[in-house]
Amino acid sequence: MSFPRPDQRAFVGSYWEQSVDKPRLERQLIGNALFDVAVIGAGYAGLSTALKLAQAGVSVCVLDAEHVGFGASGRNGGFCCMGGTKLSNRQLIKRFGLEETRKFLAFQVAGINLVAQRLKDWDADAGCHSKGEVYLAHRPSDLVDLKDEAAFLTQNFGIKTRLLEKGGLAEEGLSGPEFHGGLHVPYGFALNPMVYVQALAREARKAGTRIFGKSAVTRLYRDGERWRLNTAHGAVRAKQVVLAGNGYAREDTPKWLHGRTLPAMSSVQVTRPLTDDELARQGWTSDLMASDTRILLHYFRLLPDRRFLFGTRGGLFENGKALAAMQRRARADFDRMFPEWAAIPTDFEWHGNVCLSRRLTPFVGPVPGMDNVFAALGWHGSGIAMASISGEKLAGLMLKRIGRDALPKAVQEPLAKFPVPALRKLYLQGAYWWYGYQDR
Numbered sequence: 001m002s003f004p005r006p007d008q009r010a011f012v013g014s015y016w017e018q019s020v021d022k023p024r025l026e027r028q029l030i031g032n033a034l035f036d037v038a039v040i041g042a043g044y045a046g047l048s049t050a051l052k053l054a055q056a057g058v059s060v061c062v063l064d065a066e067h068v069g070f071g072a073s074g075r076n077g078g079f080c081c082m083g084g085t086k087l088s089n090r091q092l093i094k095r096f097g098l099e100e101t102r103k104f105l106a107f108q109v110a111g112i113n114l115v116a117q118r119l120k121d122w123d124a125d126a127g128c129h130s131k132g133e134v135y136l137a138h139r140p141s142d143l144v145d146l147k148d149e150a151a152f153l154t155q156n157f158g159i160k161t162r163l164l165e166k167g168g169l170a171e172e173g174l175s176g177p178e179f180h181g182g183l184h185v186p187y188g189f190a191l192n193p194m195v196y197v198q199a200l201a202r203e204a205r206k207a208g209t210r211i212f213g214k215s216a217v218t219r220l221y222r223d224g225e226r227w228r229l230n231t232a233h234g235a236v237r238a239k240q241v242v243l244a245g246n247g248y249a250r251e252d253t254p255k256w257l258h259g260r261t262l263p264a265m266s267s268v269q270v271t272r273p274l275t276d277d278e279l280a281r282q283g284w285t286s287d288l289m290a291s292d293t294r295i296l297l298h299y300f301r302l303l304p305d306r307r308f309l310f311g312t313r314g315g316l317f318e319n320g321k322a323l324a325a326m327q328r329r330a331r332a333d334f335d336r337m338f339p340e341w342a343a344i345p346t347d348f349e350w351h352g353n354v355c356l357s358r359r360l361t362p363f364v365g366p367v368p369g370m371d372n373v374f375a376a377l378g379w380h381g382s383g384i385a386m387a388s389i390s391g392e393k394l395a396g397l398m399l400k401r402i403g404r405d406a407l408p409k410a411v412q413e414p415l416a417k418f419p420v421p422a423l424r425k426l427y428l429q430g431a432y433w434w435y436g437y438q439d440r
């Protein structure tokens with residue numbers, strides 16, 4: 001075994017990286033190793049699966065191409081909230097029926113509670129704040145839709161929301177020229193995602209999980225009774241394998257993944273700390289996490305150290321020019337939505353991949369046609385709670401402690417292939433133009 005040199009760690013430039021103590025470097029896999037289970041991906045999904053398996057006495061390793069939290073789990077917006085699908089509740093009811101949709105929503109809430117409980121049990125100070133989240137109507141007509149949604153949520157799911165009329169926003173410290181009212185949903189809270197993923201890795205290690213960094217799995221194939229996972233400097237042979245690479249998964253590892261995921265970008269900017277006077281001038285003093293009602297939504301919150309975090313969706317290509325344009329667009333949106341802060345500099349900006357699927361729902365379960373290979377991925381940009389609980393449940397399935405019925409049907413459908421996968425980004429580009437038009 002050997003350690004990678006410290007300068008080999010891949011930094012993404014996020015605020016979270018510098019807000020935590022220097023993260024521990026994982027050992028690189030050198031040579032051959034034997035485990036019961038090998039997990040690909042050291043994010044919430046992979047580590048949650050590994051933790052539960054290790055606690056049950058299973059010998060398990062996690063392999064990551066870079067390090068713990070390199071993927072979206074270490075660089076997201078920190079909104080531990082409901083979500084995990086691009087389907088609306090109405091669309092979910094149409095596809096899975098009311099009872100299954102209720103089960104899916106209860107699963108999302110259980111995910112939020114799981115994360116909160118873990119942080120408490122592990123004494124992890126993740127700078128949590130915000131009781132629930134607020135959706136802000138970005139045009140007056142959207143407030144009508146939010147009113148309708150409030151009634152729908154209460155009637156079908158017993159969720160008690162709080163409607164905020166435009167006039168009440170200033171009182172709540174949620175002012176902005178583009179906000180025309182809002183809907184507060186009582187579930188969820190905000191956290192430092194890097195603190196959470198590191199705590200998760202620590203607990204997984206304590207339970208006996210081996211975590212290998214700088215160990216991209218480049219090939220996965222059957223080798224007698226076991227699966228063999230090749231990395232640059234070694235190989236793991238394992239009885240069972242978990243695919244938890246989400247938006248960072250290699251399409252050829254295994255071939256089954258090819259054309260079944262669609263990585264899409266989300267980007268985040270964080271300002272310098274704001275003074276009381278600056279906060280008051282803008283009229284934004286609330287610590288509630290918020291998003292607007294656009295399809296290509298913006299998500300934002302005031303961090304505990306009074307920096308403002310502002311996130312957007314919609315980037316497609318990861319080259320320098322496209323990324324710079326995406327960050328410029330994001331900054332222009334921020335300036336328009338929070339005009340009093342237009343001169344406040346951005347101290348951090350970064351981006352990362354979320355994972356979309358053709359059916360617009362996640363997949364948690366056995367991979368069809370690949371004996372003893374399982375997957376947990378496709379959180380559609382909301383994976384803190386969803387990947388955490390899904391990883392834990394997947395371990396329960398693998399241990400045969402629970403049956404598939406324990407999972408909502410909405411996460412059980414295996415990922416379908418996109419038609420003409422090579423054109424996926426083009427479809428998305430088309431969808432973004434259409435969404436942008438609808439959002440206006």
Ligand SMILES: Cc1cc2nc3c(=O)[nH]c(=O)nc-3n(C[C@H](O)[C@H](O)[C@H](O)COP(=O)(O)OP(=O)(O)OC[C@H]3O[C@@H](n4cnc5c(N)ncnc54)[C@H](O)[C@@H]3O)c2cc1C
Binds near residue numbers: 067077216245376379
């Ligand atoms: C900018 C941004 C903002 C977001 N904001 C939020 C938010 O506020 N709230 C929320 O709930 N969700 C948010 N998300 C989504 C959320 O972060 C993800 O859904 C979640 O972290 C996914 O966790 P995961 O474990 O499935 O995958 P990831 O955390 O992405 O981890 C996958 C890991 O797999 C590794 N990997 C992949 N293939 C291989 C291979 N072949 N060999 C070895 N390693 C491999 C990668 O290196 C990576 O570290 C955001 C995402 C982004 C990018």
